Amino acid sequence: MMELENFNVVCFMCNWAFCQEEMQIPSDLNIVRVMCIGRIDPAIILETLEKGMDGVMLVGCKPPDCHFIDGNLQAERAVKMLRKLLKLTGLETERIKLLWYSPTDEKTFAYYAKKFLKEIKEIGFSPLKRGAPKSKLLVNVLAAKNAASDFRLRVLLGREKELTEGVNVYGEKFSVEEFDALLDEIVTEEFVRHKIHVLTKTEPLSVKALADVLEMKTANVLRHIVNMRRKNMIALDHVEGTTPLYKALEVK
């Protein structure tokens, strides 16, 4: 059945990298025009993937060119965070490509588009394609999407430029590596918490059950639950024997 289906790849494309020529692009590839590739955030891409898209391409102007000064660099940061999240979901990070392109490039856009499509075909259909059973992967991608939609990751993403290029409010400088290490830690935390949230949305679960799914130590799962309670993400539902079960709260 799957073979009969088409591959679906979406290409978010900067208005100014957009080529006016008649593009010889494969029919599997849909272009979504944006003013600047800096417009695209990790949550949008994760939502796209969650809906079953096989690949996502982001096309922006090659630095240092950007019609909006440096929106392309912001897109680069967004993709960096996205890759961190994707790695945690288990979905192939190769399904995402960030391309710097300009109409004056030697090669046509169609060349890159075909090349990406070929790469995607080698990876295969997205396991989240329509009709695919609800999987562990879907939970992961949902969790990543929710994490990317939440204030904490968005504020860090938004502050990265300020903090790594300039100085912080105390006049101190952050190296990209330092900030990256911080991001790694917080992205993982947020992913796990949102995964717990997704998992406990449908049924109350215990620390042990969550630890099995998350392949984490029970102590760490408990720690996350404590934090989620503090943030009103989860509440104790009931106790079975000596085991408390927790249920997600609607996040405002």
Place this chain on the structure above:
Amino acid sequence: MAEKKVGAVLVVGGGVAGIQASLDLADSGFKVYLIDEGASIGGVMAQLDKTFPTNDCSMCILSPKLVATGRHPNITILTNTEILGLNGEAGNFEVKLRKRSRYIIEEKCNGCGLCAQKCPIEAVDMYNGGLSERSAIYVDYPQAVPLKYKIDREKCIGCGTCYEICKAKAVAYDQQDSEATLKVGSIILAPGFEPFDAKLKSEYGYGRYPNVVTSIEFERILSASGPYGGLVLRPSDGEIPKKIAFIQCVGSRDYKLGNNYCSAVCCMYGMKEAVIAKEHTPTKLDATIFYMDLRAYGKEFDAYYNRAREEWGIRFVRSRVASITEDSSTGNLFVHYVEDEKPKTEEFDMVVLSIGMQPPKNVEKIAKVLGIELNKYKFCETKTFSPLETSKPGVFVCGAFSAPKDIPESVAQASGAAAKAMSIIASERGKLVAVKEYPPERDISQEEPRIGVFVCHCGINIGGVVNVPEVVEYAKTLPNVVYAEANLYTCSQDTQKLIREKIQQHNLNRVIVASCTPRTHEPLFRETVQEAGLNPYLFEMANIRDQCSWVHMHEPKEATEKAKDLVRSVVAKAKLLKPLKKPEISVTPVGLIMGGGVSGMTAALELARQGFEVHLVEREKELGGYLRKIYYLLEGDNPKERLDALIKDIMENDKIYVHLNAEVTEISGFVGNFKSKIKHYNGKEEEVEHGIVIVATGATEYKPTEYLYDKDPRVMTQHELEEKIAKGDFKAKNVIMIQCVGARNEERPNCARICCGQAIKNALKIKEIIPETEVYVLYKDIRSYGFKEDYYRKASEKGVLFINYEDSRKPQVRNEKGKLEVTFWEPVIKQEVTIEPDLLILSAATIPNPDNKRVAEMLKVPLTKDGFFLEAHMKLRPVDFATDGVFLCGMAHSPKYIDESIAQACAAAARATTILSKPALEMEGIVANVNEDLCSGCRICEYLCPYGAIEMKQKDDRLVAHVIEALCKGCGACGSACPTKAITMGHFTTEEIIAQVKAALLEVKA
């Protein structure tokens, strides 16, 4: 000539002791600077879940004190502050302070918490014992005083989000540390203690095994506001434990670690934690306490111990645990210990280490800066007869810094230290405190109600849930509301100004604030309306945060409707509000003290030093009381010299009137205005007027009926032995002492506290005089708490044999044909041993003064089941009675050592000074009123009033109830019970309550 004295006091440390000292000083007319190195006051007590032996919620009883301290006009709280230097001398010190930046402008921060919600950085939350996280911008806990956020500079990445988010513009990243110099007359040290670092006891695996937690962490686990929401869970897997072990003496009574002292509180809190854990656990929980001696030596503590064993089923194992190992697959723990000389191992789900108290951090630095001496354990050095004085004149100490101690003792010491700190600057009383002046009150009796409603957003605490503008618009439609507006923070300084302006502009005569809670904010708003010329009781509050936006966080629409309901019903009540007068009562600045022992004499001297006259009434022919029977002390002071000096001081003080061979036979009146009859045994009777009463009637030694006492001359009490030794009559090769005679039994379940110390003292004395004499001490638990543990160890080293006995195997004493024989079970060799001692010493209990019942009835104050006087609150009001103006101290309260009696006596004097120092007392305006025409004279109200505030008066030919406004607390118990509805409660009249209820039932007409 000495420099002029300064009427201000510096209090170092904002735990419960520092707070109490500050309040007593500030209430007695002195300016107080309360400094703390942390971001808020409250200390360790703020972390506790419940408190022993009453199982009161710790935060619930502490929070009102925090609020009172935070609001007190005479107290300036300086947080994040430490002492850098000290100059000058008692009466006139100059203190140099450093205030560390919190990166928040305290005057602007309203504590709304929005910054913390949005801060992307987390840090380990030490308030929760490290079991959870908090934001990098934080307050220690929601009730913190001052409720000012702080940036954790080490964790903060400087992203600037909080600055952007803060609506009050309180964030200041460039705030610098600052230094200041203060002039104060005296200094009180209350820096508390540092919990023992359990990692140092590596054999217990703390830090390696997740299910081994400290007692402080366990307090947080038990707390409903703690990491697990009050459900006991294992940190390793979040499971509810079935079997918990509590290991006592972790970091205490540990000679090898260098901490030989006993931390004095762990036995009780260990039991409490075990009991509360059982209560908090939905499934069956087995709790076992491993202990060496169960030291339940305080007031009513043994009764708690008995209940822990019998009612709550806590298991007690007398053994020092050797080590703990872990089953890494289950996270369960193996506790290895020795019982009955056999090594044993038992598996538990969780282990709690009862960690001891260490001196505070940086203690050596503090000592150096202030020039005070520390003892060998680096606690503050004090002496038996000056327990509140450091080695530097003018610098006093209270709380755990001078020795490990529990909350009530810390509180008593704190009040006591306040008395000491005041006495050296008594001449400066009232000179540095601001007296608040209000404009004359507007007469509104002829005005229609004109109500102003101020609705608070509280940042987003309310505004994030409740649609505040909608509530404001709704309020405007309500009858008699002539003005309504929304405020970002109604409690901020500028809003107070605004409220006053609106009162003038719109001629408002009732003001309503719809906001957080009256618990913390009502006094502030009452003051604001009073500043605008309105009677403070024309203010009312609608609680739309605690009782609306917080509880309906996820239902904004319903919350908005409910906020309207709450505002509407309060408006309905406000229409009926009437101005109330705060009655003022005069104060006779004279004290009456019953009992001329060390406590009564100390209290008398302290009051006289404050400048008040005192009547000291003693039944015996001379002063001294129990102290007369004490010839020497463990710590080495000479009690006889001290007693003589004390009596000399009393006799030379012209403010103290000593009445010997006399007793108080009648007391009438109330706080500030008592009248008493003193009857002298020679028949003379005199009447005195006084403002307060201190009960210091002491206690007495139990006359044993057991163990051949009074039947065999070789059997005597510890006091009799002491006298014998002091007179040089002691001669014996073999001495047996039996502990707990007349205590810890069916008739008197509680411990008499001081007998273990007496036994150790006398045993050591015997070893000093005749080292070859064998001394056996037969005991149930040796309760040598605090630094007394050193003497216990010393006695063991000198060869005193301490042999444990259980109630089931009490020692047997016989006179076998003239031979005195004592048979007891020797638990190590496991057989009965019979010894013929030359002397058998009974450690007889200290029991209540038989006169207590009469005194209690005369003063209308309660006694405990045991017959000691019962204070107003076992934890936080250790020397107060519930009846205003009546205090207690010393052994009338319960058995205690001399230093403890002295601390309490000073405390009672300080508490009394808060009354005597005022020319008049302003009482609460919300009091009961009796319509005498309706009163049937049934006396139900008189019986029900818990404060004795109702007396029956003759009116014409009948009896009618009369409210003594000075005593009425406004609870309304009398009003609800009055069969003829003759009693009206101010501010809570039936009409007002009904109007509020009726309005609540109406539908919102949108």
